[in-house]
Amino acid sequence: MVRRIERDRRRFEDIVRGKIKQDLSRHITQSELIGKQGDEIVSIPLPQIELPQFRYGPREQGGVGQGPGEVGDPVSSGGGEPSGAGDQPGTHIREVELSITEMTKLIGEALELPRIEPKGAESLKSVKGRYTGIRKVGPETLRSFRRTYREALKRQIASGNYDPRRPMVVPVREDMRYRSWRDEYLPVANAVIFYLMDVSGSMANEQKEIVRIQSFWIDNWIRSHYDGVVSRYIIHDAQAREVDRDIFFSTRESGGTRISSAYRLGAEIAEQEHPAEDWNLYFFHFSDGDNLGSGDNERCFDLLRERLLPMANLFGYGQVESRAGTGAFHGALAANIEADNLVLSKIPDRDGIVGSIRELLGTGK
Amino acid sequence: MPQTLSPELSELQQRIQAHAREVGLDFFDIVYEVLDWEEINEVAAFGGYPARYPHWRFGMEYIELSRSYAYGLSKIYEMVINNDPTYAYLLAANHHVDQKLVMAHVCGHGDFFKHNFMFAGTNRKMLDEMANHASRVRRYMERHGAEAVESFLDRCLSIENLIDYSAVTGYAQRMAVEGEEEEEGGRSTEPRRLKAKNYMDPFINPPAALAAERERRAAAEHREPRSVPEQPVRDILLFLQEHAPLERWQRDVLGIVREEAYYFAPQGRTKIMNEGWASYWHSRLMTERLLDPSEIIDYADHHSGTMATGPRRLNPYKVGIELWRDIEERWDKGRYGSDWTSCDDFAARERWDTGEMRGQEKIFEVRRHYNDVTFIDEFLTPDFVRRQGLFTFDYDKRAGRYVISDRDFAAVKERLLFMLTNFGQPSIDLVDANFLNRGELLLVHRYEGIPLKLDEALETLENLQAIWKRPVNLETDVDDEPVVLSYDGTEHRSEEALVDRA
Numbered sequence: 001m002v003r004r005i006e007r008d009r010r011r012f013e014d015i016v017r018g019k020i021k022q023d024l025s026r027h028i029t030q031s032e033l034i035g036k037q038g039d040e041i042v043s044i045p046l047p048q049i050e051l052p053q054f055r056y057g058p059r060e061q062g063g064v065g066q067g068p069g070e071v072g073d074p075v076s077s078g079g080g081e082p083s084g085a086g087d088q089p090g091t092h093i094r095e096v097e098l099s100i101t102e103m104t105k106l107i108g109e110a111l112e113l114p115r116i117e118p119k120g121a122e123s124l125k126s127v128k129g130r131y132t133g134i135r136k137v138g139p140e141t142l143r144s145f146r147r148t149y150r151e152a153l154k155r156q157i158a159s160g161n162y163d164p165r166r167p168m169v170v171p172v173r174e175d176m177r178y179r180s181w182r183d184e185y186l187p188v189a190n191a192v193i194f195y196l197m198d199v200s201g202s203m204a205n206e207q208k209e210i211v212r213i214q215s216f217w218i219d220n221w222i223r224s225h226y227d228g229v230v231s232r233y234i235i236h237d238a239q240a241r242e243v244d245r246d247i248f249f250s251t252r253e254s255g256g257t258r259i260s261s262a263y264r265l266g267a268e269i270a271e272q273e274h275p276a277e278d279w280n281l282y283f284f285h286f287s288d289g290d291n292l293g294s295g296d297n298e299r300c301f302d303l304l305r306e307r308l309l310p311m312a313n314l315f316g317y318g319q320v321e322s323r324a325g326t327g328a329f330h331g332a333l334a335a336n337i338e339a340d341n342l343v344l345s346k347i348p349d350r351d352g353i354v355g356s357i358r359e360l361l362g363t364g365k
Numbered sequence: 366m367p368q369t370l371s372p373e374l375s376e377l378q379q380r381i382q383a384h385a386r387e388v389g390l391d392f393f394d395i396v397y398e399v400l401d402w403e404e405i406n407e408v409a410a411f412g413g414y415p416a417r418y419p420h421w422r423f424g425m426e427y428i429e430l431s432r433s434y435a436y437g438l439s440k441i442y443e444m445v446i447n448n449d450p451t452y453a454y455l456l457a458a459n460h461h462v463d464q465k466l467v468m469a470h471v472c473g474h475g476d477f478f479k480h481n482f483m484f485a486g487t488n489r490k491m492l493d494e495m496a497n498h499a500s501r502v503r504r505y506m507e508r509h510g511a512e513a514v515e516s517f518l519d520r521c522l523s524i525e526n527l528i529d530y531s532a533v534t535g536y537a538q539r540m541a542v543e544g545e546e547e548e549e550g551g552r553s554t555e556p557r558r559l560k561a562k563n564y565m566d567p568f569i570n571p572p573a574a575l576a577a578e579r580e581r582r583a584a585a586e587h588r589e590p591r592s593v594p595e596q597p598v599r600d601i602l603l604f605l606q607e608h609a610p611l612e613r614w615q616r617d618v619l620g621i622v623r624e625e626a627y628y629f630a631p632q633g634r635t636k637i638m639n640e641g642w643a644s645y646w647h648s649r650l651m652t653e654r655l656l657d658p659s660e661i662i663d664y665a666d667h668h669s670g671t672m673a674t675g676p677r678r679l680n681p682y683k684v685g686i687e688l689w690r691d692i693e694e695r696w697d698k699g700r701y702g703s704d705w706t707s708c709d710d711f712a713a714r715e716r717w718d719t720g721e722m723r724g725q726e727k728i729f730e731v732r733r734h735y736n737d738v739t740f741i742d743e744f745l746t747p748d749f750v751r752r753q754g755l756f757t758f759d760y761d762k763r764a765g766r767y768v769i770s771d772r773d774f775a776a777v778k779e780r781l782l783f784m785l786t787n788f789g790q791p792s793i794d795l796v797d798a799n800f801l802n803r804g805e806l807l808l809v810h811r812y813e814g815i816p817l818k819l820d821e822a823l824e825t826l827e828n829l830q831a832i833w834k835r836p837v838n839l840e841t842d843v844d845d846e847p848v849v850l851s852y853d854g855t856e857h858r859s860e861e862a863l864v865d866r867a
Contacts, residue, residue, distance in 0.1 A: 004416060005407040008424030011515075015421055051422070051523045052824035054791055054839075056815050062759035062770065064781050066674040066683070075676045075758045075767045 016096050020044060020103075021110040025354040028107065029213055042103070043095040104220040111358040116225040116313075129181040138178025147177035191226040191280040191313075193219060194270065196262045198287035200237040201254035207320040211286040212249045214318065214353050218284060221361055226280065232269060236262035238292065242269065256292045259285075259329065260299035267307040276311035283308060283315045284360065288322040289329035297332050309339045316360040321348045370397055374455070378468055384654045385472035389729060390646060392475030393489075394450040397468070401457050405444070406430040408454060412629070413446040414495045418502035418621070419511070420518055443467040447478040447632065449489035462660040466667060469650040473643030476732075481638070483631035483736050491628055498621045505614045517615055520828040521622040526790045527601035528626050530634065556582060597794035597809070602626070604795055609832050619832070634785070637737045641685015644671065645728075648686065677758065677767060679781075684753070688740070691749055692731060693724035737785045745781070747774040783813070791817055793839075806833050807849075810841035817841055826852040 020027055027044055065075055098106075107113070134147055152171035156162040162169075195215050197203075223229045233248035234240055240261040243251065262285070270281055291297055308315055319330045327346075334344055345359040346352070370378065378397060385392075400408065410427035411417040445453040453471040455464055478484050488494055506514045556578035561569035598604050602623040606616055632639065648668065656664055672683045695701050699719030708714055731740070750772075757780045759770040771777065792811040800807035806829070810817060822839065829852075830837045836853035843850075843859070851858045 003403070003407055005410055005423060005427045007419055008410075008421055009427055010424070011419070012421040012424035012428065049425070051519060052821040052828070053523055053526055054793055054810070054817055054822055054825050055526070056789075056791060057818040062757060062767070062780070063677065064679045064755060064777060064784065065676045065758050065769070066679060066753060066755055067676045068754060069676070069756070069769050071756075071769050071772060073769050074761075074764070075769055 016049070017106060019049065020096070020098075020106055024107065024110050025351050028103070028217060029350045029353055041097050041099055043097055045095055100220060101224065104217070104224050107217060107357070108221060108224075111354065111362070113221065113358070113361050114363070116222065116361075128184050130184050131179050132182045133180045134177050135180040136174075136177065138180065142179045144177045144179050148175050151175040151177060190228045190230075190278065191222060191282060192230045192232060192270070192274045193222055193282040193284065194232050194234060194266050195248065196234045196236065196240075196266055196283065196285040196287075197248065198237070198257055198259070198262075198285075198290075199235045199251050200257040200288075200290070202257075202288050202290055202322050203320070204322060207288060207322050208249065210320050210347055210350060210353060211318070213350070214347065214356060215284060215286070217353075217357055218316075218360065221357075222282060230274070232266075234262050234265055234269075236265075240265040257287070257290055258296050259287060259291050260296050260303060263300055263303040263308060267303060270311060271307070281312045283312050284318065285316070286318045286320055287329060289319040289327035290322075291329045291332075297329065297336075300329075301333075301336050304337055304339075304342070309337075309341060312341055314341050314343065314360075314363065315339075316343045316345065318356055318360060319344070319346045321346065370399060374399070374464060377461075377465060381465065381468045381650065381655060382472060384650055385469070385476075385646070388646070388649070389725070390472050390476040392451060392472060392479050393448075395471060395475055396450045396452050397455055397471075398452065399455045399457050402434060403431070405454055405456050406434060409444055413444050413452075413454075414492065416496045416499045418499045418518070419506065420515065420522075422522070443470050445471045445474045446492065447484060447487055447489070448492045451475045451478065452492060460663065462656075462663045463667060465655055465660075466647055466651060466664060469647035469655060470643045472650070473646035474639060476646075477635070477639045477642050480733050481631075481635060481736075482734060483635055487628055487631060495625070498625070501617060502621065505618065509614060514614075514618065517618055518622070520831050521602075521619050523825050523828040524602065524605075524832075525622050525626045527793060528603075528623060528630070529599040530630055530787050530790065532600065532627075555579065593798045594795065597796045599792075599794055601793070601795045601808070604798070605832055608798060610834050611832070615832075631736075634736050634738070637681045637685045637688070637785075638732065638735060638740050639685070640682045641687075641689050642732055644682050644686040645689040679755075687753060688744055688749065689728055691746070692744055693728050695724075696727035697722050697724035699723075738782060741778065741781050741785060745774075745778050750774045750777050791815075796840075800838055804835045805851075806835065806837040808837070808839045810839060812842040812847070816843060816845075819843060823850065823852070823857055826850060826857070830854055 030044075069075070108115075134144060148171050149169060152169045152175040153162065155172075155175060156169060197208075197211055199208075219229075219231060231245065232242060233245055234242050235248055235251055236257070236259065237255040238258045238261065240258075242265065266283060270276075270279075274281060291300070304315065317330070317333060319327055321327065330344055330346060333342070341363070343360050343363060345356040347356045374397070378395070382392075382395070406427055408415060409430055410423045417423060443453065445451060451471070451474075453467070453474075455467060459467070502514060502518070556575050558566075558570045558575070593608075594604065602619065605611075606619045606623065609619075611619065651664055651668075672680065672686065674680045674683050698717060699705070699721040700714075700717050705714075705717065708717070731744070735743070751774075755772075755777045756769045757771045757776050758767045760766075761768045792813070794809050794811065795806065796809045797805075797807040799805070808829075822841070826837055826839055831854075834854075836851060838849050838851045840847065840849050842848070846861070849860050851860070
């Protein structure tokens with residue numbers, strides 16, 4: 001039986017999803033979310049879901065309490081108020097629980113991100129049989145003993161041939177039941193995501209935090225479209241090296257910036273370990289756009305044109321604004337390279353993350 | 366599915382009710398339903414009813430209840446609704462001793478519902494009425510779309526506290542639907558003519574009578590008060606129901622919200638008394654009559670859990686039960702009247718006992734004629750405040766936290782009464798429905814030193830405007846300055862109050 005409350009519960013959850021979408025930028029830029037796995041549940045505080053009324057503010061009203069203490073002593077919330085009440089009795093900050101997977105879906109809906117069509121999807125599909133039902137004909141190896149027995153039992157009881165004292169059940173041809181299957185086409189699409197980040201002196205903590213948040217959601221979005229996703233992390237200042245995820249997000253180095261070093265390393269790893277025939281390749285490069293000299297820019301363009309763009313599904317360049325940087329690389333890329341799998345985006349601050357995600361993933365590639 | 370009472374529980378119910386009747390409690394028949402925890406959460410989310418109109422806030426409530434139950438934060442022990450027969454719910458998983466406790470407690474509530482004057486006018490067939498409301502709202506949803514009905518419901522619920530909480534005993538005035546059309550006809554000065562054949566007309570509608578009627582109507586027209594409403598109106602929902610330009614179904618939905626608000630109001634206004642009364646009686650029935658020796662520890666544990674107090678939360682069960690006991694003791698020992706109040710001798714007061722033994726009689730009388738406001742006003746004593754360690758607390762803006770502000774009897778009593786008067790809601794009157802002669806609404810918040818929560822107030826104004834369709838204005842105080850907040854459907858404005866309506 002469906003409970004009456006179910007309808008109300010579902011409706012409430014729809015409203016919650018709507019609220020989250022409305023205020024997506026604030027919710028997904030919460031650093032605490034980052035690092036959670038897809039099925040992990042996160043709590044999202046949602047004020048203002050209560051119906052508004054003319055009422056007193058709790059702080060102005062005060063109240064009457066009970067217990068020991070001198071005049072002037074602070075009163076802790078304690079007692080009947082469960083967690084989360086903080087210093088605001090009466091205002092319910094409701095926590096809504098969602099999994100990261102659901103959040104990612106919400107982002108997709110809110111930003112109207114197109115689904116990613118894996119490259120060469122046709123050829124990559126594999127056929128897999130799945131038992132989906134029961135039928136009356138089939139090979140003996142697939143005979144369902146239980147179903148057959150049940151049919152036979154039914155028939156015998158119906159025709160009065162069944163004697164509970166001598167419970168013998170003999171199936172005839174019509175009782176036979178066999179499992180049936182359907183072919184399912186499963187895409188075996190694999191993807192590798194290269195994150196490249198500029199860790200030169202001009203990338204401060206805030207810039208890195210932005211990169212961290214944005215790459216987290218990009219990662220989740222792409223993961224939700226592929227079976228297996230591998231992430232590779234490359235940091236660079238004047239030189240590039242591959243690091244693991246933790247180091248990627250925590251390193252602070254000083255020094256100059258030579259973007260081409262990272263592009264070259266990325267291209268090398270991709271060519272050796274993730275050939276484009278077998279992999280969907282994604283590159284996301286985050287930098288403040290302050291490259292060392294125009295000579296290096298030229299090298300970058302060459303690498304992009306000749307090696308990276310031909311094999312990549314998508315090459316996203318996100319430029320995090322920083323006070324120190326000139327941010328010239330964005331313009332240089334835009335002026336020099338034209339390719340429909342190269343997407344450029346600027347991220348002025350945390351609030352710009354949502355817009356940037358939309359730009360980078362809006363192509364559906 | 367609700368299970369019928371097991372023979373064991375049914376026997377227990379008989380036994381407990383026999384004891385309860387012996388000590389003087391009187392209640393309607395009580396019907397228990399045994400529910401598992403999901404079902405009881407569902408019923409609790411619906412406010413105790415098996416069926417309510419569809420609305421998301423019940424779902425929200427349900428999620429919250431289920432979660433706090435799952436985390437072991439709360440557990441609903443008893444739920445009882447004011448109806449004849451009185452319905453109450455038992456949690457299937459509860460221990461035998463808990464079921465006993467709940468049944469004894471429910472007898473107290475049942476008695477209170479039946480006899481307290483606040484409940485005299487409540488609909489005792491509310492269970493059916495709620496189901497009717499539910500099916501009506503569902504029908505409107507089918508006809509006009511779930512979204513439209515829901516958003517209108519949201520607006521109505523946003524102003525559901527704009528009713529007259531002081532109206533005696535929950536008699537919700539009925540809307541004058543029948544009179545409506547007649548009134549519209551009455552606007553013209555032309556008297557109504559009865560149908561008649563031509564040659565009969567002078568006899569059926571005599572010209573002299575018509576002329577007299579015409580004159581009377583013209584005079585009435587001139588006398589008609591310039592302001593609508595004539596007096597400030599507290600029951601704003603009723604006014605809107607009668608006068609707002611609403612469709613028929615909207616009028617009905619608004620009426621449903623209003624009727625339920627009035628139905629629930631007495632429970633809010635007797636919370637301390639009612640919970641205290643039920644606790645007083647479960648405590649007496651259990652300890653004097655019902656408990657097995659083996660159950661005493663569990664009982665004590667659960668009873669004290671219910672009575673737990675927190676520094677920032679006044680537990681109505683606790684305050685209530687203690688006040689009832691205090692009243693009983695005072696009238697048993699004759700500690701009332703002018704002799705007692707004028708006695709300053711501490712030792713004499715300690716020893717004071719006239720042996721009157723009128724306590725029982727007194728508490729039954731009090732449970733009939735009082736509500737929380739009058740109850741606190743009359744029976745809260747300085748001794749009681751001191752013994753119970755009551756205090757007022759306020760928010761200290763500099764320290765950024767709540768601090769104890771006063772332990773003085775007068776301050777505590779004043780604060781308590783303020784919180785209880787008008788059900789802890791701001792007092793808001795509808796003063797003019799033709800404000801500035803432009804058909805705008807003017808509401809006045811009777812400011813008592815505590816400002817409204819501004820962000821919510823603005824949103825509520827939007828909802829009110831959506832119902833009234835013309836601009837709405839609210840006179841209130843913001844930062845100790847009287848202002849008029851206005852919303853005209855597109856933007857909010859705030860002006861200094863022009864009119865002094867003191």
